[in-house]
Amino acid sequence: MDRINSNLYLQNCYIMQENERLRKKAELLNQENQALLSELKQRLSQSNNTNSPRANSNSIPDLNLCSSSNNTNASKSSKKKK
Known part of the structure; x- marks a missing residue:
């Protein structure tokens, strides 16, 4: 039983380290x-401003809304898995 607990503990440590590495990478990419x-x-x-008067036709969607909801959903799903 102690061996199983030790193995699970090591796996958990590895997963937490990998999670932290991926979180930092995601932060840099964001x-x-x-x-x-x-x-x-x-x-x-x-x-x-220089080419045409129709400034609103080339609007860019706010990607912050998408990325923040994805981060929230990802956090929730990772918490559910635990």
Whole structure:
């Protein structure tokens, strides 16, 4: 029984380390995504200001809403698995 507990403990430690690594990677990707989205919005804004009066036709959806709900859902699903 002690061997099984030790194995499960080690597996749990490994899973927690992997989870932390993936969380940090997701955070970095989200920051990169936000920077790119900001740059894209800025370029479109500049393009719309110089080229045409129809500024609203090239609107960009707010990806923060999608990513935050996905993060929340992912957190909930990972908690359910435990």
